[in-house]
Amino acid sequence: MGSTSDWETMRHTAATLDALGVAHETKVVSAHRTPQRLYDYAASAADRGLKVVIAGAGGAAHLPGMTASMTHLPVLGVPVESHALKGMDSLLSIVQMPGGIPVGTLAIGKAGAINAALLGAAILALSDTALSQRLQEWRAAQTDGVATDPA
Numbered sequence: 001m002g003s004t005s006d007w008e009t010m011r012h013t014a015a016t017l018d019a020l021g022v023a024h025e026t027k028v029v030s031a032h033r034t035p036q037r038l039y040d041y042a043a044s045a046a047d048r049g050l051k052v053v054i055a056g057a058g059g060a061a062h063l064p065g066m067t068a069s070m071t072h073l074p075v076l077g078v079p080v081e082s083h084a085l086k087g088m089d090s091l092l093s094i095v096q097m098p099g100g101i102p103v104g105t106l107a108i109g110k111a112g113a114i115n116a117a118l119l120g121a122a123i124l125a126l127s128d129t130a131l132s133q134r135l136q137e138w139r140a141a142q143t144d145g146v147a148t149d150p151a
């Protein structure tokens with residue numbers, strides 16, 4: 001994530017990955033404030049054994065796109081809700097990538113943070129049958145938890 005202030009949103013990604021039993025690391029890396037850290041992180045990600053990168057950032061959210069430019073791993077972008085523009089700036093700056101360098105863009109805020117974890121897990125589950133089973137169980141539990149009555 002681009003800042004420690006994004007953790008309030010991105011903790012939902014981490015919590016969902018924990019619930020699914022997906023190993024992960026959490027780091028603060030900013031394309032703007034720590035460009036060398038971003039370069040080192042993105043350029044070494046695949047060699048370090050990472051499989052998917054989830055990048056959350058707000059405002060002028062260049063982090064996901066710049067990460068995607070330096071790794072061939074799938075990059076999922078979470079637009080963190082900004083104060084001034086309610087995350088529309090984050091969304092548009094993540095989703096409008098030039099052709100050739102894709103970022104899989106999720107929804108603004110908490111829902112996007114949760115869904116990034118679920119989508120990342122689904123990618124990993126293509127080659128991990130135990131994770132695929134856990135993901136299906138998670139989905140079934142969610143379905144079971146939806147009430148039929150509103151109150």
Ligand SMILES: Nc1c(C(=O)O)ncn1[C@@H]1O[C@H](COP(=O)(O)O)[C@@H](O)[C@H]1O
Nearest residue numbers: 002003005030031032057058061062063
């Ligand atoms: N969008 C980016 C990038 C980046 O894209 O590299 N680095 C920090 N930020 C964002 O700035 C916002 C405000 O950060 P502060 O709360 O630290 O001022 C955060 O949402 C962060 O993701």
